[in-house]
Amino acid sequence: MTELQRIVSALQASGMTVEPVEDGALVRNGESRVALFADADPAGGVIVRLHLDLDLYVEEDALPDILMGMNLLNQGLDYGALNLDPVTDEDEDEDSPLTFAVLGRAVLWLRDLGAGELDRLREHLRRFEAEVTEAVERTLHGSKGLSA
Template sequence: MTAPQSELQRIMDALQESGMTVEAVEDGALVRDGETRVALFAEKDHQGGVIVRLHLDLDLYVEEDSLPDILMGMNLMNQGLDYGALNLDPVETDTEDDDVPVTFAVLGRSVLWLRDLGRSELDRLREHLRRFEAEVTETVERTLHGSKGMSA
């Protein structure tokens, strides 16, 4: 008798069967679509179902002294997002120097609750994953390449 598959493994298998490139990393999975890589984490919800967290690293970094302008711009961008949100995470540094400004990475994040891991819920996850990546990437690119940049 084999042990039941984890929620994460079942999701990874379903995404691979639908043609997506998926690889296991530490406690999650990396879903690749062209040049884009979305980190996916899944855990059983204690009230039933599965919670899926998506993280999209945008390779954008912000210095501490730019935070007021960046936060205002991110707030405006987040208002137009339906499938995720932009967040700032402090970047770990090797230095203990308090005078060095903190750098933040700009990340796209999304959370999706699945009722179960049946076909219709996995289809909903695939669509959410596709839309999340497209929406966040498009919003950031449009803002960065637009005439006003990230200024609010």
């Protein structure tokens, strides 16, 4: 059983909704879905990467303002960070402005896959999703909203 399979089984056994997909898993919490990927660390332990798609997209010309806002948001996050990933569309021509997706990302190193470390992963998952979602929603719906 791979590290990912063991993590998926443990999360499902604890009552979390987890669906294996291609090379990772989707952890569902309400309407949000955190993609989880796990790999053995050559130095020992397991590296777990978390990705939260926020369904926010930014055009290239808005990057200066967005980057400043994301930097401020990232300073307040303890369980992850906001990143921009370019969205590629093969049908667009080369002169079209780039579009970027705003994603929440986190990386967690687990010493092993024992009960204590899996509890730490569950707590990290819960806090990562809640913290990133809350920070973005507060910014978008607050008086000083992030404009995309």
